[in-house]
Amino acid sequence: MIARRWVRVLSLTLACPAALAQSRPATRVDWPTFLSRQDLVWDRLPTGWGESAFIGNGRLGATIDVHDGALGWTINRTDVVHDQSRYPIGRVVLKTAGTVQGGSARLVLWDAEASGTVTTDRGEVRWRSFTASRPSVIVIVLEGTGGESGVALDWAPAEARPPRKVYRKDPFAPEDLHPAAVVSRTRSEITSVQTFLNGGAHAESIRRSAGVFYVSIAPGNTGPEALADARTATAEAVRQGVARLEAAHRRWWHAYYPESFLTFPDARLEAYYWIQIYKLGSAMRPDGPILDLNGPWFNATPWPGIWWNLNIQLTYSPLFRANRLDLAESLFRNLDRHRQALIDNVPERLRADAAAIGRSSGPDLVRPVDLATAQSDAAHEMGDLPWTLYYYWLDYRYQMDDRMLRERVYPLLKRAIGNYLAYVERGEDGRWHLPPTESPELATVPDANYDLALLTWGLETLIASAEYLRLDEPLLDRWRDVLANLTSFPTDSSGLMVGRGRPWKESHRHYSHLLAIYPLHLITPDRPEQRALIEASLRTWERDRALSRGYSFTGGASMHALLGQGDTALTRLNLYLDAPRYMEPNTFYAEAGPVIETPLSAATSIQDLFLQDWGGTLRVFPAMPAAWTEAAFDRLRADGAFLVSAVRHDGRTAWVRIESLAGQPCRLVVADWDTAVVRAHAGAAPRLTKRTSGDFVIDLRKGASVVLAPDATTPLPDVTPVLRSPAAANQWPALKVRE
Numbered sequence: 001m002i003a004r005r006w007v008r009v010l011s012l013t014l015a016c017p018a019a020l021a022q023s024r025p026a027t028r029v030d031w032p033t034f035l036s037r038q039d040l041v042w043d044r045l046p047t048g049w050g051e052s053a054f055i056g057n058g059r060l061g062a063t064i065d066v067h068d069g070a071l072g073w074t075i076n077r078t079d080v081v082h083d084q085s086r087y088p089i090g091r092v093v094l095k096t097a098g099t100v101q102g103g104s105a106r107l108v109l110w111d112a113e114a115s116g117t118v119t120t121d122r123g124e125v126r127w128r129s130f131t132a133s134r135p136s137v138i139v140i141v142l143e144g145t146g147g148e149s150g151v152a153l154d155w156a157p158a159e160a161r162p163p164r165k166v167y168r169k170d171p172f173a174p175e176d177l178h179p180a181a182v183v184s185r186t187r188s189e190i191t192s193v194q195t196f197l198n199g200g201a202h203a204e205s206i207r208r209s210a211g212v213f214y215v216s217i218a219p220g221n222t223g224p225e226a227l228a229d230a231r232t233a234t235a236e237a238v239r240q241g242v243a244r245l246e247a248a249h250r251r252w253w254h255a256y257y258p259e260s261f262l263t264f265p266d267a268r269l270e271a272y273y274w275i276q277i278y279k280l281g282s283a284m285r286p287d288g289p290i291l292d293l294n295g296p297w298f299n300a301t302p303w304p305g306i307w308w309n310l311n312i313q314l315t316y317s318p319l320f321r322a323n324r325l326d327l328a329e330s331l332f333r334n335l336d337r338h339r340q341a342l343i344d345n346v347p348e349r350l351r352a353d354a355a356a357i358g359r360s361s362g363p364d365l366v367r368p369v370d371l372a373t374a375q376s377d378a379a380h381e382m383g384d385l386p387w388t389l390y391y392y393w394l395d396y397r398y399q400m401d402d403r404m405l406r407e408r409v410y411p412l413l414k415r416a417i418g419n420y421l422a423y424v425e426r427g428e429d430g431r432w433h434l435p436p437t438e439s440p441e442l443a444t445v446p447d448a449n450y451d452l453a454l455l456t457w458g459l460e461t462l463i464a465s466a467e468y469l470r471l472d473e474p475l476l477d478r479w480r481d482v483l484a485n486l487t488s489f490p491t492d493s494s495g496l497m498v499g500r501g502r503p504w505k506e507s508h509r510h511y512s513h514l515l516a517i518y519p520l521h522l523i524t525p526d527r528p529e530q531r532a533l534i535e536a537s538l539r540t541w542e543r544d545r546a547l548s549r550g551y552s553f554t555g556g557a558s559m560h561a562l563l564g565q566g567d568t569a570l571t572r573l574n575l576y577l578d579a580p581r582y583m584e585p586n587t588f589y590a591e592a593g594p595v596i597e598t599p600l601s602a603a604t605s606i607q608d609l610f611l612q613d614w615g616g617t618l619r620v621f622p623a624m625p626a627a628w629t630e631a632a633f634d635r636l637r638a639d640g641a642f643l644v645s646a647v648r649h650d651g652r653t654a655w656v657r658i659e660s661l662a663g664q665p666c667r668l669v670v671a672d673w674d675t676a677v678v679r680a681h682a683g684a685a686p687r688l689t690k691r692t693s694g695d696f697v698i699d700l701r702k703g704a705s706v707v708l709a710p711d712a713t714t715p716l717p718d719v720t721p722v723l724r725s726p727a728a729a730n731q732w733p734a735l736k737v738r739e
Contacts, residue, residue, distance in 0.1 A: 024680045024707060025647065025655060025657070025707065025716040025717060025718050025719065026718045026719070027261065027634045027645070027718065027719040028718045028719065028720050029258070029261055029634075029719070029720065029721060031110060031254070031257055031258060032110045034263075034721045035108075035109045035110040035257065035274060036108070036109075036110065036729075037267075037271070037724075037726075037728075037729035037730065038109055038270070038271040038274040038275060038729075038730075038732075039106055039107055039108055039109055039730055040053065040106065040107040040275065040586060040730070040732045040733050041104075041105075041106050041107075041730040041733075042104055042105040042106070042116070042733060042735065043104055043735075044102060044103070044104065044735070045065070045066045045071060045100070045102065045103040045104070045105065045116070045118065046064070046065040046066065046105060046586070046733070047065055047066045047067075048065055048067075049063055049065065049074070049297070049299040049584070049588065049590075049594075050584030050585055050586060050588050050590065051065060051584070051585050051586055051733055051735065052064055052065035052074075052297075052586060052588075053065070053105050053106075053107045053114040053116075053586070054107070054114075054279075054282065054297050054586065054588075055107075055112065055113070055114055055129060055130055055131045055138070055282060056131050056282035056283055056295070056296040056297070057131040057132065057133045057136060057282070057285065057296075058133070058281075058282070058283060058284050058285025058288040058296075058327075058330070059077055059078055059079060059136060059285065059288045059289060059296065060075070060076075060077045060131055060136045060137070060138065060216070060217060060296055061075070061076060061077075061078075061131055061138075061282060061283070061295065061296025061297055062074060062075045062076075062092075062129070062131070062138055062215075062296070062297075063297050063299075064105070064114055064129065066100070067091070069099070069100055070093050070094055070095075070096070070100065071093075071094040071100065071103070071118050071127075072091045072092055072093040072094060072156075073091065073092040073129065073138065073140065073215070074090075074091045074297075074298075074299075075089055075090065075091070075092060075138060075204070075215060075217060076088070076089050076217070076294070076296055076297065076298035077089070077202070077217040077219070077296065078283075078288070078289045078291065078292065078294070078295055078296050079219060079288075079289040079363065080202045080217060080219045081219075081305075081362050081363055082160075082196045082200050083162070083196075083198075083362075084305055084361060084362030084364070084366070085162055085163060085164065085304045085305060085362065086163065086292065086294055086298055086301075086304040086305065087158070087160055087161075087162075087163065087202075087298075087304070088158035088159070088160075088163065088298060088300075089157070089158055089194070089202065089204070089217060089298070090155060090156055090157040090158045090181070090192065090204065091155075091156045091158070092138075092140070092153050092154075092155060092206060092213075092215055093153065093154045093155070093156055094118065094125065094127070094142075094151065094153060095151065095152045095153060095154050096118065096120045096122070096125060096144075096148055096151060097120065097122045097123070097147050097148055097150065097151075098120030098121040098122030098123065098147060098148065099120055099121050100118055100119070100120050101119050101120055101121055102118075102119045103116055103117045103118040103119050104116050104117055105117075109257075109274060109275070109278045110253065110254070110257070111130070111249075111250055111253060112130055112131075112249065112250075112253045112278065112281070112282065113128055113129065113130040114128065114129050114130070115127060115128035115129070116128075120147075120148060122146060122147030122148055123144060123145050123146025123147040123148035123149070124144070124145050124146060124148060125142060125143070125144045125145075125148050125151045126142070126143045126144075126145075127140065127141065127142050127143075128140075128141050129141070130246065130249055131249075131282070131296075132237065132245040132246075132248065132249050133248070133249065133252065133285070134248065135216070135232075135233040135234075135236040135237050135240075136216060136233055137214045137215060137216045137233055137234055137237045137245075138214070138215040138216075139212065139213075139214060139215075139237070139242060139245055139246070140153065140212070140213040140214075140215065141211060141212050141213075141242060142211050142212075142213070143211055152208075153190075153206060153208075153213050154190070155183060155185075155190045155192055155204065155206055157180070157181035157183060157192050157194065157204075159180070160178040160179075160181070160194055160196065161176060161177075161178070162176050162304075163300060163301055163302070163304040164301075164302050164303075164304055166300065167300060167301060167302040167592070167593065168302060175197050175198060176197075177197070178194070178195070178196050178197055179195060179197075181193060181194040182194075182223075187208075188207060188208050188209075189205060189206065189207045189208065189231075189234070190204075190205075190206040191203065191204065191205050191206075191227060191230070191231065192204040193223040193224075193226065193227050194223075195222075195223045199221065200219070200220075200221065201219070201220050201221070201222055201223040201225070201226045202217060202218065202219045202220070202226050203217070203218050203220065203223060203226035203227035203229070203230040204216065204217050204218075204230055205218075205227070205230040205231045205233065205234040206234070207231075207234035207235065207237070207238055209238045209241075212242045214233075214234040214237035214238060215234070216230045216231075216233035216234050216237075217230060218230035218233065253281065256281050256324075257277070259322070259323045259324055259635065260321075260322050260323040260324075260633070260634060260635045260636050260637070261632070261633060261634040261635065261719065262606070262607070262610060262632075262633045262634075262636070263631065263632050263633070263720075263721045263722045264628050264630075264631040264632075264722055265627065265628050265629075265630055265631070265722050265724065266570075266625075266627075266628070267724055267728035267729070267731055268577065268731040268732075269570075269573060269574075269577070269606065270722075271730070271731045271732055272577065272587060272599075272602065272603075272731075272732065273602075273603050273606050275587050275732060276318065276587070276599055276600055276602065276603040277318075277322065277324075277603065279587070279596075279599070279600065280318065280319065280322075280324065280327060280600065281324075281327070282295075282296070283295035283296055283297075283596070284319075284327040284328075284330045285327065285330060286326045286327060286329040286330060286333070287329075287330075287333075288330045289330065289334070289363055290306055290312070290330060290331050290334050290363055291312075291315055291316070291330060291331070291596065292304075292305055292306045292307075292363075292596075293305070293306070293307060293311055293593070293594055293595050293596055293597070294594050294596065295596050297588070297594070297596075298594075299590070299593065299594050300593060301592070301593025301594055302592050302593050303360075303592070303593050303594075303595065305360050305361060305362050306360060306361050306362065306363070306365075307359065307360045308357050308358070308359060308360065308361065308367075308384035308385070308387075308388060309359050309381055309383075309384050309387075309440040309441075309512075310440060310510065310512070310551070310597070311595060311596075311597045312331070312388060312597070313387050313388060313390070313391060313519075313597075314551060314554075314597035314598070314600060314601040314604070315596060315597040315600050315601075316328055316331055316391050317391065317519070317600070317601060317604040318600055318601070318603040318604045318607065320391070320394050320395065320398045320637060321604070321607045321611060321636050321637055321638065322603070322607065322636070322637070323635050323636060323637040323643065325395060325398060325399060325637070328391070328395050331388075331391075331392075332392050332395060332408070334363070334365070335365070335388070335392065335412065336408055336412075338364060338365040339355070339412060341364055341365045341366050342355040342356065342357055342365060342385065342412070342415070343355045343415065344366075344368075345357055345358065345365075345366065345367060345368045345369055346368070346369060346370065346419055347368075347370045347372070347373075350418075350419065350422050353415065353418040353421075353422070354415050354416075354418040354419035354422055355385065355412065355415035355416055355418070355419065356368075356369040356382070356384075356385050356416065356419045357369065357384055357385045357388075358378065358379070358381060358384065359378040359381050359384065359440075369381070369382065369419070371423055371435065371437065377438045377444050378438070379438075380436060380437050380438035380444045381437070381438045381440060382419065382420060382423075382437045382438070382451055383437070383440075383450050383451045383454040384440075385416045385419075386413075386416045386417065386420075386454040386455070386457075386458050387454055387515070389409070389412060389413050389416055389458075390454075390457065390519065390520065392408075392409050392412070392413070393409055393413070393461055394639070395409075396409050397639045397640065397641075398637050398638070398639065398641060399641050399661070399662075400640065400641040400661070400662035400664060402469065405465060405468075405469065406469055409465075410462070410465050410466075410469070413458060413461060413462060413465075414462060414475070416458065417455065417458040417459060417462060417479075420434070420451065420454075420455045420458070421478070421482065423435055424455075424482060427487070429487075430485065431485055431486065431487040432482050432485050432486045432487060433446065433447055433487050433500075434446060434447050434448065434451050434452060434455070436448075437450075437451045438450075439451070439498050439499060439512045439513050440510055440512040441508065441509070441510035441512065442498050442508060442510060442512055442513060443498050443499065443502050445498055445499030445500060445501065445502040446499060446500045446501070447487055447490055447499050447500035448498065448499035448513070449489050449490060449496050449497065449498065449499055449512075449513045449514075449515070449516060450499075450512040450513055450515055452486065452487070452489055452516070453489070453515040453516035453520050453522055454515065454520070455482075455486065456483065456486060456516070456520075456522055457520045457522060459479050459482060459483040459486075460483065462475075462479055463476065463479050463480060463483065487500075489516055489523075490502075491533065493536070494536060494537075494539075494540040495533055495534075495536035495537030495538070495539070495540050495541075496513055496514060496516065496517070496533070496537045497513065498513045499513075504540050504541065506543075506544060506547065508541075508547060509547065509548055509549035509551065509552045510552075511541060511552070511555050511556075511559075514537055514541065514555075514559070517534050517537065517559060517562070518555065518558055518559045518562060519558070521562075521614035521615065524562075524614060524615055525562060525563050525564070526615065531563070534559070534562070534563060535563070538556070538559055538560070538563075541556075542556055545575070548575075549579075549582065549591060549598075550576050550579060550582050550583070550589055550591075550595075550598035550599075550602075551597065551598045551601050553572045553573065553575050553576035553579075554572070554573070554576055554598065554601040554602045554604070554605045555601070555605075556569075556572045557569040557570075557572035557573045557576075557602075557605040557608070558604065558605045558608045560572060560623070561605065561608040561609050561612070561622065561623035562608070562612070562614075562623075563623075564622055564623050564671070565623060566609055566623035566624045566625040566626070566628075567625050567626055569605065569608070569609060569623055569625070570609075570625040572605075573602060573605060573606070576598075576602060577602075582598075583734075585732070585733035585734045585735050586732065586733040587599050587732055587733075607636065608622075608623065609621075609622075609623045609624060609625070610624075610631070610633050610636065610646075611633065611636045611638060611644055611646075613638040613639040613640070614639075616639065616640070616665065616667060617667045617668070617669055618638055618640075618642060618644060618658065618666065618667065618668045618669070619669045619671075620644065620646045620653060620656050620668065620669070620670050621646065621648055621653050621670070621671075621672075622669075622671065624648060628648070629648070629649075629650060629651040630648060630649060630650075630722050630723075631647075631648040631722065632645075632646065632647045632648065632719045632720065632722070633645060633646060633719075634719045640660075640662065640664035640665070640666065641660070641661040641662035641664060642658055642659065642660055642661065642664070642666065643658070643659040643661065644656065644657070644658055644659075645657040645719060647716070647717050647718075647719055649717050652672050652710075653670050653672050653673060653710070654709065654714070654716060654717055655679065655707055655708060655709040655716045655717075656668065656670060656707070656708045656709075657705060657706070657707045657708075658698065658700060658705060658706055658708075659704075659705035660700040660701065660702055660703070660704055660705070661702065661703075662702055663700070663701050663702030663703075665697075666697070666698040666699075666700045667691075667695070667696070667697050667698075668695075668696045668697075668698060668708070669694055669695050669696075670694050670696075670710075671694050672694070673693075673694045673710045674693045674694065674710070675690060675693075675710065675711075676688060676690070676696050676708045676709065676710060677708065677709060677710075677711060677712045678706055678707070678708060679707045679708065679709045679712070679716060680706070680707040681704065681705060681706045681707065682704060682705045682706075683701060683703050683704030683705065684701040684704050686698050686699055686700050686701075686704060686706045687699035688706075688708070696708075
């Protein structure tokens with residue numbers, strides 16, 4: 001439980017031999033070479049969103065592919081929103097003298113740059129493109145040869161219609177019929193202004209300087225305001241020039257990747273992981289907007305906003321262990337900024353103590369929730385803000401910034417749980433119960449396990465936080481009473497039920513009823529009876545895989561990893577990658593429309609094979625597939641603000657390095673060790689205590705680090721990429737053969 005994370009484990013100290021030789025394994029990664037084997041390489045021009053090359057800077061981005069016989073950049077910007085909805089913006093099109101006959105492309109992850117060639121019946125065009133941040137522009141460099149020496153770009157604005165209505169083929173209301181974009185062309189610049197009825201606009205500027213084009217999008221309250229901002233961005237880009245923009249762009253990316261490292265023998269899955277890390281850096285920045293279901297790579301969709309009942313949580317889940325906490329600020333800073341909207345989402349009678357958000361919203365976070373008047377299933381969703389705040393809590397736990405807890409996380413979590421407390425009811429059994437609430441996508445039932453899990457986690461976290469911060473909290477007694485007397489999770493012989501009186505009926509893609517298992521870890525496999533409950537619940541949920549979708553497989557992989565079942569987890573991940581209906585060749589994913597969270601959640605599932613930290617314990621290589629006899633990771637971040645590195649060699653854990661950033665209690669489990677010795681340390685000498693076989697407590701001061709190994713003499717291998725044949729490189733995009 002959460003409270004255990006705050007308690008230092010007391011034990012006897014085992015002295016390390018004074019003559020023990022110090023050895024410090026190094027991290028030796030040639031990053032350009034390593035990432036080059038993960039690059040996406042097209043031996044033909046990509047066609048369509050699902051095959052496209054994609055670039056972005058956390059706000060502005062493009063998918064690059066062929067439509068109607070022409071290569072183009074479909075551009076968008078995540079914070080261009082009207083009436084709580086994203087909109088298509090338009091396409092920058094390559095103008096060639098001849099007819100396109102073929103070409104190739106490559107997305108270089110290390111430089112975050114796409115490049116390629118287009119061959120026509122008149123000559124060839126070489127192109128490369130990246131998205132700079134300051135100013136925020138897409139840079140396109142063109143070089144034509146032969147009859148293509150006059151190559152240029154043109155602009156095709158999109159029709160501004162509500163995407164959800166377009167997808168559903170609903171009739172448009174008069175306020176949906178926005179005017180066409182106004183496009184102007186000169187020799188050096190193309191501009192486009194799209195105004196919306198009832199206010200708001202966006203504008204584009206495509207400015208040429210020699211063979212370089214700079215493309216910007218700017219939102220605004222009016223067309224002239226948006227156009228001025230768009231033109232300012234491209235003018236500044238011309239002033240700086242491509243070399244300066246490129247240098248700044250590469251500096252950011254070359255610092256970004258080494259924040260953590262992970263390698264293993266499965267070439268396809270390893271590349272998939274690193275493409276998701278690239279995707280996160282392209283779609284998020286600390287000062288950027290919340291990453292919705294599309295991000296900067298908009299495509300036709302019935303979901304043109306932010307969804308709060310799984311999508312946002314899975315989208316942000318890989319950041320924490322990947323040691324990229326700064327990117328998570330794009331979510332949490334916006335939660336802080338719009339706290340009043342979250343308060344106003346609850347009825348006025350509750351606003352002194354509660355906050356909430358409904359199933360979906362725009363970036364203003366406006367989506368009211370009132371259980372007393374709810375009619376639809378969506379209106380009964382109570383847990384979406386608490387589930388989101390679980391990741392805000394992780395953000396705190398992974399850095400242990402007490403000011404962040406006191407001023408940001410705790411006050412908002414107190415309100416989110418306050419919304420539950422406004423509705424709990426004392427039953428005839430003397431227990432606290434929840435009225436009917438919605439377990440997302442499953443059912444509206446009393447004592448829904450989804451909400452009981454989030455309420456339990458929230459109360460534990462608030463109580464532990466108030467005690468840790470030594471707050472004079474007037475609600476502490478009530479929290480303790482509700483937690484101590486809250487009804488148990490409804491279960492039957494098949495495992496966790498959806499809620500009271502509602503057994504699990506058939507397989508479904510969503511695992512909202514299993515949140516107590518994953519990701520909240522309220523039910524854990526270290527207790528035999530709880531392990532049996534997890535296993536039964538998984539068997540029931542996974543019974544009919546035909547009803548699963550992508551995130552069903554990634555969620556299942558993480559739950560099997562929790563059980564230590566690495567081979568089963570790997571099978572789930574491969575079932576996900578092999579899903580022909582939804583998996584796109586370039587690692588995008590779509591069901592009815594783009595859903596960016598599913599590929600990103602696969603990265604989280606991969607991390608769960610290497611490092612877990614539930615229950616206040618670091619578990620190293622807890623679920624390695626049997627075939628992965630060689631693997632390594634460096635600087636993965638864990639609960640308690642630890643940076644953890646380890647190498648697996650010949651099927652065994654060779655060593656583990658732990659750096660403490662906050663001096664928190666440190667417990668380590670390495671299942672294939674019996675004993676451990678200190679092979680090296682920095683800072684204050686650590687005290688190592690063996691609890692049981694493979695289970696250790698380390699007294700590690702703030703700023704100190706330690707290298708542990710199972711013996712004192714075996715040479716410790718460096719952290720290096722797993723070797724593989726060059727033929728196994730560049731597994732993506734997984735292009736289908738054209739007939």
